[in-house]
Amino acid sequence: MELGLRRVRAHASAVLLAASAALLAGSAAFARLGYPLRIATAVVCVLSVAGVVMTWRSGERFGDVTLAGLVVVATGLLTLAAVVSQPSFADLVVLFLLSAIFGACFLAAPFSILVLVICCAAYGWLVASRPPTEVAQAHWTTATLVLASAVAAVWVLRHQLTAAHDELARLATCDPLTGLLNRRGFDQRVGHEIERHRRSSEPFSILLCDLDHFKAINDRHGHAVGDRVLTRVAATLLDGVRTIDAAARVGGEEIAVLLVHCDRDGAHRVAERLRVAVAEPHAGEPDVTISIGIAEAGPEELPAQLYARADGALYDAKHAGRNCIRAAEPLAATAPGGASTLGLVA
Numbered sequence: 001m002e003l004g005l006r007r008v009r010a011h012a013s014a015v016l017l018a019a020s021a022a023l024l025a026g027s028a029a030f031a032r033l034g035y036p037l038r039i040a041t042a043v044v045c046v047l048s049v050a051g052v053v054m055t056w057r058s059g060e061r062f063g064d065v066t067l068a069g070l071v072v073v074a075t076g077l078l079t080l081a082a083v084v085s086q087p088s089f090a091d092l093v094v095l096f097l098l099s100a101i102f103g104a105c106f107l108a109a110p111f112s113i114l115v116l117v118i119c120c121a122a123y124g125w126l127v128a129s130r131p132p133t134e135v136a137q138a139h140w141t142t143a144t145l146v147l148a149s150a151v152a153a154v155w156v157l158r159h160q161l162t163a164a165h166d167e168l169a170r171l172a173t174c175d176p177l178t179g180l181l182n183r184r185g186f187d188q189r190v191g192h193e194i195e196r197h198r199r200s201s202e203p204f205s206i207l208l209c210d211l212d213h214f215k216a217i218n219d220r221h222g223h224a225v226g227d228r229v230l231t232r233v234a235a236t237l238l239d240g241v242r243t244i245d246a247a248a249r250v251g252g253e254e255i256a257v258l259l260v261h262c263d264r265d266g267a268h269r270v271a272e273r274l275r276v277a278v279a280e281p282h283a284g285e286p287d288v289t290i291s292i293g294i295a296e297a298g299p300e301e302l303p304a305q306l307y308a309r310a311d312g313a314l315y316d317a318k319h320a321g322r323n324c325i326r327a328a329e330p331l332a333a334t335a336p337g338g339a340s341t342l343g344l345v346a
Contacts, residue, residue: 009106010059013070014052016102020077021048023095027085041080048077068103068111072118075099079122083129093143096123100147104154116151120144175249177227178234186248189258190303197297205267205296207257208310209237209274212289212322214253221286229288233278240274256310264296264327271325279323289323298331305331 021044028041055062055070062070078095087095096119103115120143127140173185181189193204211217211233218226230253237255238247246258257274259267271292278290293314295306309328316326 006060009067010055010062012102012106013059013062013067014056016074016098017048017055017070017077018052019098020074020081021045021052024048024077024081024084027081031084033084041084044077044080048073064108064111068107068114071099071103071107071111071115074102075115075118075122079126082126092123092126093146096120096143096147097150100151101154104151105158109155112151112155116147119147123147178231178249178255180234180238180255181246181248183248183250186246186250186256186258187303189246189248190306193258193260194297194301194303194306198300201299202261203263203296205259205262205264205294206306206310207259207267207271207274208250208293208295208307208314209255209257209290210251210292210314210318211253212291214288217286217288225285229285232282232285233288233290236277237274240277241270264294264330267294267296268325268327275323275325291317291322292325293317294325294327296328296330301331 024041025045028038033041051070051073059067075096078099082092082095100116100119103112107115123143124140173181173188175182190206196202197204211230214226214230217229234247234249234255237257241247241257241259244260248256248258250256257270259270262270271294275290275292278288281287291314293310293312293316295310295313297306309331313326313328317324320326
């Protein structure tokens with residue numbers, strides 16, 4: 001998603017630069033310019049086209065500073081086009097509105113303000129280059145208000161859209177009962193860790209935690225109490241890991257924990273601490289314990305394989321009497337056709 005937004009921003013930058021160069025070329029084509037000025041204008045336009053191509057192809061790697069520089073260049077091209085064509089004051093506002101709105105849409109607030117100031121200054125310079133009149137000064141004041149108002153309106157809309165996007169992303173990746181990640185959000189985190197593991201070989205592990213005899217709690221005490229117990233266990237697990245780790249509700253009473261920079265032995269120590277913390281009694285709630293399966297990510301392992309090995313270890317913990325921990329064998333030691341070739345966790 002982030003890459004797509006950066007690509008849209010890069011393509012918009014390329015279009016703005018191309019439109020500015022086209023306006024300059026069109027203005028120069030119909031103006032009575034000497035050959036030196038025509039040649040200089042042609043060179044500027046060719047360089048601008050080269051910048052357009054580069055921005056279109058690889059602009060998603062550009063930062064705010066580079067993009068702000070492109071907007072400043074586009075504003076300069078628009079200013080030159082205005083000098084050549086001598087448009088009306090109303091047309092000038094439309095020209096600089098392009099750069100101002102682009103800055104408000106795609107740049108950080110400081111750079112957006114900088115672009116707005118440059119646009120207003122360029123408009124003021126063009127007004128000052130013409131014979132001074134009260135009407136011209138009034139046009140500059142009006143243009144400044146129009147540009148600032150447009151930028152402010154776009155800022156408000158951008159803020160609201162960003163907030164709505166963040167809320168939708170949260171709803172799409174969070175479990176509403178426990179506040180943990182859901183399966184989709186956890187899969188995304190695991191996918192990112194697998195990519196990082198392939199690049200740097202840094203270990204990571206996952207824990208699959210299942211509440212023991214949770215159905216009996218629901219049957220005996222009711223689903224409202226069961227929900228409170230599940231929420232409390234989820235909070236205990238989340239509090240027991242680092243902020244760089246992640247916890248998710250991936251099933252009815254099954255919670256997965258992602259442990260970053262943690263090998264199999266380290267994951268076992270964390271799992272034991274979590275198991276003890278969950279088993280502590282809480283007044284007004286039935287006692288509960290958890291069984292935990294551990295799997296450390298192996299080289300070139302797929303998410304489905306990692307889940308399956310952790311699920312196999314959890315199955316072993318259940319059959320060992322519950323309220324205990326079992327760890328899957330490292331992937332390299334797994335026999336062909338064993339747990340590493342299974343599909344998704346049931």
